[in-house]
Amino acid sequence: MDKIKLTIDGVAAEVDAGSTVLEAARSVGIRIPSLCYLKGVNEIGACRMCVVDVGGRALQAACVLPVTPNMVVKTNTADIRSARKANLELLLSTHDKKCLSCARSQNCELQQLCRELGVEDGDRFAGDRIEYEVDDLSASIVRDNNKCIVCRRCVATCGKVQNVSVIGPVGRGFKTKIASPWGKSLSETACINCGQCIIACPVGALREKDETDKVWEYLADPQKHVVVQPAPAVRVAIGEEFGMPMGSRVTGKLAAALRRIGFDRVFDTDFAADLTIMEEATEFLHRVNSGGVLPMITSCSPGWVKYMETFYPEFIPNVSTCKSPHMMAGAMIKSYYAKKAGIDPKDIAVVSVMPCTAKKFEAKRSEMNATGYPDVDAVITTRELARMLKEAGVEFEKLPDEDFDPLMGESTGAGAIFGATGGVMEAALRTAYEKITGKTLEQVEFQSVRGLVGIKEATIHIGELDVNVAVAHSTGMASKLLDMVKSGEKQLHFIEIMGCPGGCVNGGGQPIVSSWVRSQVNPAQVRAKGLYDEDEAKTFRKSHENPEIIQIYEEFLGEPDGHLSHELLHTHYHARDRY
Amino acid sequence: MTDAKKVDKYQELQGAIKRHHGERGALMPVLQEAQSIFGYVPQDVQIQIAEGLNVPLTEVYGVATFYSQFALEPRGEHVIGVCLGTACYVKGSQKVMDRIAQELNVEVGHTTPDGKFTLNATRCLGACGLAPVIMIDEEVYGRLKPDEVPGILAKYQA
Known part of the structure; x- marks a missing residue:
């Protein structure tokens, strides 16, 4: 396969043609943060956490940006750090932030990024927040959209990996939520209860029905x-x-x-x-x-x-x-x-x-x-x-x-x-x-x-x-x-x-x-x-x-x-x- | 609707599905045709589209809820559009909207139980000089005050 040479934060990288900037960076030990990215399953540039500077007018999402010859990529400028922080704070503005009672505390990708990027309370963009009813009617899976960051990793897993497709984005803009058609509980759908959505979820929006x-x-x-x-x-x-x-x-x-x-x-x-x-x-x-x-x-x-x-x-x-x-x-x-x-x-x-x-x-x-x-x-x-x-x-x-x-x-x-x-x-x-x-x-x-x-x-x-x-x-x-x-x-x-x-x-x-x-x-x-x-x-x-x-x-x-x-x-x- | 009319509509839907089957991005045009055939896209129509085009129902429903041109419930006899564009909004169209919702006891985006009215919010209608503006069917009402709402609605309630 053809190789492409590029420079990432001053480090020379050589990767297969068709690789993304995110993959290229990871190959030379630079971990570009991500939330919606799930290798091979969900690569859609939705969360904008992985933005990088390739010299264009706007920052680009590295997870969907193919490498080009002699590309010069910056992953760690003041602008980039500030954009990533703002994205995190926007996500937090609609998140319930109840980490103490969350099944995913200390194993949550959102929490980890907040810690790494120095985002503490996420109140900067405080405003409207929709309270969602928790769907706990399924024998196997609990869905809590109050914690969902709409990254679609569960959607891609349910559809592309499992060919079940009982969840998807519903609505538009601020009101977009991941749900089943006509607001049905998972228990009323063709959900097979496999829980692959749970292990795909970066946060605590999906968890098992607890029987402890x-x-x-x-x-x-x-x-x-x-x-x-x-x-x-x-x-x-x-x-x-x-x-x-x-x-x-x-x-x-x-x-x-x-x-x-x-x-x-x-x-x-x-x-x-x-x-x-x-x-x-x-x-x-x-x-x-x-x-x-x-x-x-x-x-x-x-x-x-x-x-x-x-x-x-x-x-x-x-x-x-x-x-x-x-x-x-x-x-x-x-x-x-x-x-x-x-x-x-x-x-x-x-x-x-x-x-x-x-x-x-x-x-x-x-x-x-x-x-x-x-x-x-x-x-x-x-x-x-x-x-x-x-x-x-x-x-x-x-x-x-x-x-x-x-x-x-x-x-x-x-x-x-x-x-x-x-x-x-x-x-x-x-x-x-x-x-x-x-x-x-x-x-x-x-x-x-x-x-x-x-x-x-x-x-x-x-x-x-x-x-x-x-x-x-x-x-x-x-x-x-x-x-x-x-x-x-x-x-x-x-x-x-x-x-x-x-x-x-x-x-x-x-x-x-x-x-x-x-x-x-x-x-x-x-x-x-x-x-x-x-x-x-x-x-x-x-x-x-x-x-x-x-x-x-x-x-x-x-x-x-x-x-x-x-x-x-x-x-x-x-x-x-x-x- | 008589049974025969209903059968015709479903045949028309199947025709639309057949015409677009196999095309890339067939879902949008089929949903548009379904919207114009039925006036809205109810559950059984969406299921037929999903099965006919071999796409998950979740995707059909996702598209139908993303675009405001698709209605999930039947539209009323009269469709009220309240402009929430910038000029109208500044001139108090939200208050007009609230008054209509209160008078008709209906939420925005929904239809009254008697099937008479559907209340929608719209983008700029291009009549900013008349702000705040509402449209009922093809009729435009401008420079509205909330207190004028009952009188206007009465004309359609006959």
Whole structure:
């Protein structure tokens, strides 16, 4: 590619043609401030924080200004500093400035810029301010436009990344707000609850629906036997909330932390991921052997499931009837565990710690009560658990490593990799291979389904069978793949779809990574490495080798995909209205 | 509206969608045609446009609320435009506006429940010499005082 030379604040830079001034500056260590810029997703020059002087009449927005040969850029003159400050103060004039009670305090890009640029109270342009009603009707996402800076990062993520488009700018000028048509609550729209808008938001205008109070109440109630289970992706992310490097693997500390704040049993969703593989791999084999509907598509991601029900209901027969792992765990806790422990399921509260906001919605689906009680009583995100631990004064970094509790605490490497895109496919293939061929699978790693390419495809030879598989992550990519399946362009047998880009490691409930850090590293990649390390370190790497899984089928469930499994571990779907 | 008339209008809308389908920036002309066919762009019309042009409803609604030429509710039998241009504003057109809103019990940008009047704020009407100015349909009223409002409205209320 052609290179272009330019000078930025006296520093010589050489970048690819087509780069923006913002990117060029960052390549030579000059961090031009930005708010609306989200690399590759939202590059629209809206917030005017990144203005620079290139010798023209007016200052230019660096995020949308392409470099030209011999350009001379100034990023730090008195005029520029003054313009940026004025822009910040204008944003603050319509902002509620309630930082103390804000979920994003100390992790807010607006707050950080105010600190860096020396803007203190933002009262210079005090004037009209519109009071917005907070939309907290969704099971998963709260929208508070009193904090919104109308940067459109959420809009671009919802539209361009997820192909959902339930929010957009409404109105004009001072009254512009980000909302759904006809002022509908997110709960009344086709929102899939993925929460990608939350992790795209630079401020506190979007956050998860907080359920920590409910969990504290369970923990304080002597009548309640409170059982917790954290998802695979939580263990490679929660350390970040306590200042540990991105992707730190903290499985043992996580188990210890959950015990410290008073959970009666600390089980592991990784165990349930193994259980899911037993069911799902068996379901796949049954479909192949009995001429069932193919391609079969995975069902672990509730964001994807609602997306499918809303935008691609014709694929309902293709989607595996397996509940997602934490819902399976909930159903097993209130049946199998309750029986073994001699506890009435009505006295059990199951709490899931998830990287996901859509799991909150999923747990409230009316189908999810296999035992007559809700499979899962409360879902908190990785961020909510971190807040609880901080509130309880748990010094996470200093905790010893502990194990999960027996019965539903043992897991294999196959369960661990569920949290990364391609992981469910890989885990299923490990088990399907051995079930079909009866031989030992020596090479357990399926590199072709790993990594961050939007749609991954492979043909896997299993005995006499050539299995065509595909993996898509983000519902935007899922829609591309499904369109190709619909048109007949792709002939596939098995598809994994995760609603979030990169899979659960980059879920909407995960620790928030600033746009600045995201422009340099992809959290999905770093955290996924933690999961693949976890897989490698495990004694067992195939779900069907998990001793507790073998036990649960011998003692309780009988056969995978059998009668009792269908009662407890499988579900059904229904088409939903788009508007 | 009779059912037959209603069907005609929706057929006309589908025609407009077909004519502009695949064009870059098709949304604006289709919305304009919809506005002139129906007199406003209600929800079901916007949904048909979104599906017909394969753009998100959010985008259709965003454009429809950005430009003041699009109305989200039916316009009244008579449309009142109160000039809030600089000259009229200085001469007290806001007070005239407030009085009309009070007399008709309607908010700016909306239509009275009986469908009689729509009250809008407008930019300069080019009659600054007559400030403050309002227009009702094609009729101009100048040098208005708030107390003259009830009398003028009465002419249209018959």
